[in-house]
Amino acid sequence: MMKVTVLYGNPTSADEFEKHYHNVHMPLAAKMKGVARVELTKLISAADGGKPPFYRMAELYFSSEAQMKETLQSPEGKATVDDISQLATGGATVMIGRVDD
Numbered sequence: 847m848m849k850v851t852v853l854y855g856n857p858t859s860a861d862e863f864e865k866h867y868h869n870v871h872m873p874l875a876a877k878m879k880g881v882a883r884v885e886l887t888k889l890i891s892a893a894d895g896g897k898p899p900f901y902r903m904a905e906l907y908f909s910s911e912a913q914m915k916e917t918l919q920s921p922e923g924k925a926t927v928d929d930i931s932q933l934a935t936g937g938a939t940v941m942i943g944r945v946d947d
Contacts, residue, residue, distance in 0.1 A: 847882070847907055847945040848914045854902040855936030863901065866933050874926045875906075880917035883907040901936060907945070914942070 857863035875884070885905040889898040908914035917923050930938050 847909060847947070848911050849908070849943050849945050850906045850914065850918070851941045851943065852904040852906075852930065853900040853939040853941075854904075854934050855899075855938065856897070856901045858935040860901070863933065863935065867902070871926070871929050871933050874922070874929055875904075877922040878917050878920065878926060879922070880908060880913045880920075881906050882909050882913075900939075911944075 854863075875881075884907070887903040887905075889900055889903060892898045908917060918927065930940070
């Protein structure tokens with residue numbers, strides 16, 4: 847299983863981020879075929895109780911590397927990836943990993 851993790855930096859406006867995230871970005875992501883599982887997290891604190899270095903985390907799971915590539919290279923996948931730059935006023939870090947079984 848493969849996983850794409852997106853770590854969203856703290857936005858300039860949390861309200862604007864949330865509006866775009868729920869009204870634009872997530873509807874785009876919902877159109878992607880081949881995603882086995884999605885896990886969305888709104889981060890609330892760092893381990894020491896301070897402000898977390900990231901605002902949100904999205905994890906998308908795929909059954910295989912081939913499925914992940916097919917999904918991300920589809921028009922729906924490209925639209926979702928392209929929208930990250932519109933959404934992430936605090937920057938975004940995207941990582942791809944193989945999940946250990």
